[in-house]
Amino acid sequence: MQKAPIVLVAASLALALAGCAASNAASSAGASAPVYIHMNGRNDFLEPTVAVAPGEPVVFVNEDTGFHNVIGYHPTTGKPNPAVNGDLAGTKGAGHHVATYTVKLTKPGIYDYYCSVHAVLAKTYGKAVQPAHRPGVHGYPGAMAGEIIVTNDPNLIAQNPATTAKKVLAGYFGG
Ligand SMILES: [Cu+2]
DSSP states (O other): OOHHHHHHHHHHHHHHHHHHHHHHHHHHHOTTSOEEEEEOTTSSBSSOEEEEOTTOEEEEEEOSSSOEEEEEEOTTTOOEEEEEEEEEOOOOSTTSOOEEEEEEOOSOEEEEEEOTTTEEEEEOSTTOEEEEEOTTOOSOSSOSEEEEEEOSOHHHHTTSOGGGGOSSOTTOOOO
C-alpha cells in the first residue's frame, strides 16, 4: 500500500514536465513574440547570436547612454545588406525613453550586422570581410557585431538566451 502514493507522485511529475515541454514549444513557435537584442555599457550586443522564425520581430534595445547603429553586411562580398539597417539614439538612464529598432526578416538565412561606431569591417581574403574592433573604442575588446538566424527550426529558436525575452534589462545603463 505504500507504493501507490509514490506512483502517483511520479505520474504527476511526469505530467508537470510534459506541461513544461508543451509550453516551451508553444512559446518558441509563437512567431509574434519579439526577440530582444540589448546594447549596454560595454559597446557590444549582449546577445550577439539569436534565432527567430520568419517574420518574427527582432527588436534592438539601446540601454546604453551612447549612440549605436545596426548595419547589415554580406560577409562573403563585403557589400551592405539593407535588410538590416537602423540607428539607435542613446538612452539617458533608467526611467527614460529607450530607443529601439525593429526588423522583421521573412527569408530564412543568416543576417550579419555590426555597429559602425564601435567596429569596422576588415578584409579577410578575396572579397570577404569580418567585423573587427575599431581602434580607440573602450569597454569591450571585441568587435561590436552579431548575427540573426532566420529559421523554421524551433530547436534553434529555443536556444536563445533568456534575456532575449525581455525588452528592458535592469542595471545596464551608463556606458
Ligand atoms: Cu555601437
